Amino acid sequence: MTEPKPAEKPEPDDTAPVTPAPETAPERPAEEPADQERRPGFGSLFLRYVTTANTVMVTLYSFLLAMVIGAVLIIVSDPAVRGTFTYFFSRPTDALSASWTAVSDAYAGLFAGAIVNFTTLAEFQAGEATIGRLLSPISETLTYAAPLILAGLAVGLAFQAGLFNIGAQGQVIMGTVGAALIGFGLHLPAYLHLPLALLGGAIAGGLFGAIPGVLKAWSGAHEVITSIMLNYVALSALGWIITNEFVKDPDPNKQYAISKPADESSLLPRLAGMLGIDAPGLRANLGIIVAIAAAALVAWLLAKSTLGFRMRAVGLNAHASRTAGMSVPNTYITSMGGAGALAGLAGATLVLGISPHALTHGVAGEVGFDGITVALLGRAKPWGVVAAGLLFGALRAGANTMQSTLPLDMVTLLQALIVIFIAAPALVKAMLHLKVPAGGLATTTAKGW
Amino acid sequence: MSRRVRTALTSLVALGAVTLTACGEAPDESGSDGGDFQACMITDTGGVDDRSFNQSVWQGLNDAAESNGDIEPSYLTSASEADYEPNLSQAVSKGCEVVVAVGGVMTDATRAAAEANPDVFFVMVDGLIDLPNVYSVQFDTAQPAFLAGYLAAGTSETGKVATFGGMKIPPVTIFMDGFAEGVAHYNREKDADVQVLGWNPETQEGSFADSFTDQSAGRSLTQNFLSQDADVILPVAGNAALGAPSAAEGTEGAKVIWVDFDGCEAAEQYCALFLTSVMKNIPPVVADTVTEAQAGENRTGSFIGTLENDGVGLAPYHELESEVPAGLADEVSALREQIIDGTITVDSPASP
Numbered sequence: 001m002t003e004p005k006p007a008e009k010p011e012p013d014d015t016a017p018v019t020p021a022p023e024t025a026p027e028r029p030a031e032e033p034a035d036q037e038r039r040p041g042f043g044s045l046f047l048r049y050v051t052t053a054n055t056v057m058v059t060l061y062s063f064l065l066a067m068v069i070g071a072v073l074i075i076v077s078d079p080a081v082r083g084t085f086t087y088f089f090s091r092p093t094d095a096l097s098a099s100w101t102a103v104s105d106a107y108a109g110l111f112a113g114a115i116v117n118f119t120t121l122a123e124f125q126a127g128e129a130t131i132g133r134l135l136s137p138i139s140e141t142l143t144y145a146a147p148l149i150l151a152g153l154a155v156g157l158a159f160q161a162g163l164f165n166i167g168a169q170g171q172v173i174m175g176t177v178g179a180a181l182i183g184f185g186l187h188l189p190a191y192l193h194l195p196l197a198l199l200g201g202a203i204a205g206g207l208f209g210a211i212p213g214v215l216k217a218w219s220g221a222h223e224v225i226t227s228i229m230l231n232y233v234a235l236s237a238l239g240w241i242i243t244n245e246f247v248k249d250p251d252p253n254k255q256y257a258i259s260k261p262a263d264e265s266s267l268l269p270r271l272a273g274m275l276g277i278d279a280p281g282l283r284a285n286l287g288i289i290v291a292i293a294a295a296a297l298v299a300w301l302l303a304k305s306t307l308g309f310r311m312r313a314v315g316l317n318a319h320a321s322r323t324a325g326m327s328v329p330n331t332y333i334t335s336m337g338g339a340g341a342l343a344g345l346a347g348a349t350l351v352l353g354i355s356p357h358a359l360t361h362g363v364a365g366e367v368g369f370d371g372i373t374v375a376l377l378g379r380a381k382p383w384g385v386v387a388a389g390l391l392f393g394a395l396r397a398g399a400n401t402m403q404s405t406l407p408l409d410m411v412t413l414l415q416a417l418i419v420i421f422i423a424a425p426a427l428v429k430a431m432l433h434l435k436v437p438a439g440g441l442a443t444t445t446a447k448g449w
Numbered sequence: 450m451s452r453r454v455r456t457a458l459t460s461l462v463a464l465g466a467v468t469l470t471a472c473g474e475a476p477d478e479s480g481s482d483g484g485d486f487q488a489c490m491i492t493d494t495g496g497v498d499d500r501s502f503n504q505s506v507w508q509g510l511n512d513a514a515e516s517n518g519d520i521e522p523s524y525l526t527s528a529s530e531a532d533y534e535p536n537l538s539q540a541v542s543k544g545c546e547v548v549v550a551v552g553g554v555m556t557d558a559t560r561a562a563a564e565a566n567p568d569v570f571f572v573m574v575d576g577l578i579d580l581p582n583v584y585s586v587q588f589d590t591a592q593p594a595f596l597a598g599y600l601a602a603g604t605s606e607t608g609k610v611a612t613f614g615g616m617k618i619p620p621v622t623i624f625m626d627g628f629a630e631g632v633a634h635y636n637r638e639k640d641a642d643v644q645v646l647g648w649n650p651e652t653q654e655g656s657f658a659d660s661f662t663d664q665s666a667g668r669s670l671t672q673n674f675l676s677q678d679a680d681v682i683l684p685v686a687g688n689a690a691l692g693a694p695s696a697a698e699g700t701e702g703a704k705v706i707w708v709d710f711d712g713c714e715a716a717e718q719y720c721a722l723f724l725t726s727v728m729k730n731i732p733p734v735v736a737d738t739v740t741e742a743q744a745g746e747n748r749t750g751s752f753i754g755t756l757e758n759d760g761v762g763l764a765p766y767h768e769l770e771s772e773v774p775a776g777l778a779d780e781v782s783a784l785r786e787q788i789i790d791g792t793i794t795v796d797s798p799a800s801p
Contacts, residue, residue: 133542136538140535143531144531236659239616239659243616243617243618253556253576253577254553254556255553255618255619255620255623255799255801256552256553256554256575256576256618256619256620257616257618258553258554261557280565281538281565283534283535350531354530354531354534355533355534355557355558355561356530356554356556356557356558360530360554362494362529362530362554363530365528365529365530365531366528366529396528397535399528400525400532400535400536400539401539403525403526404523404525404543407526408526408528412528
C-alpha cells in the first residue's frame, strides 16, 4: 500500500520550503540557507525535485540505475569485449570502443525492437519497406503489454486493499482455461462469442482468485501463502485438463499436449485489420484496448465508487474500517475476486490473442509473476500499471530483436533490477545522495507482514 | 585507520590488480567471418542448452557448419510460447535461408510462417506440416523401445520391469507402448512371465509423475517400483526421470534405461546404472538436411526416424555390457533386423 497522499510531490509552497534532513546532503550545505531567503525560482525548484527521493524520481532513477548496471553486465558478459580489456594499457581505445559499441548496440536494439527502427523508417519513406515492417516493433510491444497490464492490475487492485496477490499466475492460468473452453466449446457469432469468451476467462480467474480471499475472511489464512500454493494447484489442474478427452486436440498429427484451438469467432481481432492496415504480420490485437478499458474501470472503481473506497479504507487500516462499520471479510473476498477476474482476463487475452489459440502447458508463460513486478513499478495505481506494463512489454519485444547480440535473460535481469530499486527507495536515495521528501520514502507493500 | 585512507588503499590494490591483468599485448586487427548461408533455429521454451531436443538440433546445425564452412548457424530463444511468432518472423526478416523450428507446440506458428514465406525453407522438428517448403522430422520411438523392452525382460532377475511417464501424452506413451510390447514378445518367445509395472498398453493407463521437472516425483515412483521387486526401470519424464537413477543407486541390481539421448552423455554421473538408452538421432538428420539445403536441394515431405534409417536406435550398453548375456545381445540385434525387414511390426496408437 502506498502512504496516504502527502508523499507524492514536494509542494512548492509560498511559505519557506521545508529543509530536508541534513544528514543526506553533506556535500552542499552552503546552498541551502540562500534558498530559504527568497522564493525559489523554477531552476532551483526543478533541481530540488530531481534531487529528492520522491516517487517519480525514484522510479526514474531505478530505471537508469538498472540500465547502468545492465551496461556493466553487458560489457562483462561479452567475451569479445572482455578480451579487449586484457590489453587495456597497450591500446585502451579498443576496450573503450568495444564496450561502447556493445552497450549502445544493445540498448539501441532494444529501442528499435520495441518502438521504431530508424533504418526501417528511412526505408519506408523511400518506399522500400512495408508499413507492416515499420509498425511491427510497436505492435509487438502492445501484444506483450496487454496481458502484463491486466495481470499488473490484478496485483495492484489487491495491493489497494492491503492484500498481496501472489496468486496472479494461477488466476491467469484459470483465465486461459475459462476462455479456451468457451472459445472451442461453443459455436456462436463473433459479437457474442468474443465477449462471452472474455467473460469466461474473467469469471474462471475471479472464482479462483476469490478462494484466498474467502480463506482469509473465514479462517484468517494469509493470502500470500494460500495464493502461492494455489498457483501449483492451477498448473497441475491445467495439465489434467489438457489431456482430458473433451479438451485434447483430436488431430492425430498433434501428438503433443495441446487443447482444441478456440474458434475464429472468439478470437481477439487484430488492430491492423480493424484500422484497415494491410499487414497480416502485426499481432497487436484488441487485447490492449481491453487492458486499457480495464485500467479505466479500476481507476474509476478506486476513485469514485463506494466499493473502491471500502477497499482503500480496509487497505489503509482494517481496524478503523471495521469500527466505521465496513465488512472487512467481505472486502477481502471482493478484492481478491476482482483481482482474480482481472488476472483471468489477462489469461483470456493470451489464449484469444496469441497463436496457437489453445491451451498448452506453457500457455500462461510467466505473465502472472511479471504482473507482480508491473504492479510494483506502477505503484499499484491503475495508470501507473498501464505505463509499467507498456514498459515491460517494450522490454520483452525489444529483447526478442536484441537477442542476436545479447542473451534474452538480460531483459529479465533489467526488470529484476528495476524492481529491486523501486522496492528499496532507501537504496536509490543512498546511492545518489538524494534528499528525503516531505512525507518520507514511499514503498509499495501489503500490510500484515 | 580513517575511512579515507582505507578507501584509498582498497582502490590502489584494485587498480594494481586491473593493471596487472590489463598488460597483455594488443592483437593484430583481423576479421574472419563464418559463412553466408544462414541456418537459424528457433528454440522452444526449453532453451538451447536443455540437454534434450533443442540441444541436439543445435548440435546438428553445428555439425553441419563444421563440415561446411559456408553454413552459419544461429539460434533465437523463446522465453515463452508467445515468442514463437515474433522469433519466426525475425528469422525470416534477417534473411535466414533455413529456419529450424523445434517442438510440437510451435507447429501452428511455423505453418503460418511457412505459408506467408513460400521462398524460405523450414524444418519442423517433432511436428508435421504438409507444405512444399517444410520438411517435417518425427521419430517412431516405439521401435527401439520394443528392443529395450525385450532387453529389459531378458536382463531382469526378478521377473519384473517397470516404466513411468512424465505426462500421459503420446510422445511419452509411445515409449511405454513399445517397451511393454517388447516384454510381451520376450514372454512369447521364451515362454516366460516377465511383468511390466506402470503401464498397461491395452487400457492405456499407467504411472505418471505429472511433471517433466520434478525429480522427487520420479524418485518416489521409482522407489515404489523397486519395493515391488522391479529391477529394470524405464523413466520417460524429461528431467524428472533423473529421480530414477538417483533412487536406483542404493538398490543392488537395479538398472535404468534412459530415453531420447544416450544416458551416459546426458547424465554421466549415473552411467554405471544405465543398461542402455532409447535414442532419437536428431543431429545427423538436421545436419544432412541443412547441408543439402546449402547445396540447393531442399528436402520436402517428412522424415520419420526408424530403426531402418537409423533415426532411432539403442545406445551402447557401456558399463553394463558384462551384465547383458551374449545370447541376449545377439537376439536384440536379430530383432532389430526383423523390425527393419517388417517381420515384426511395432504398433502404438501414438506412432507418427
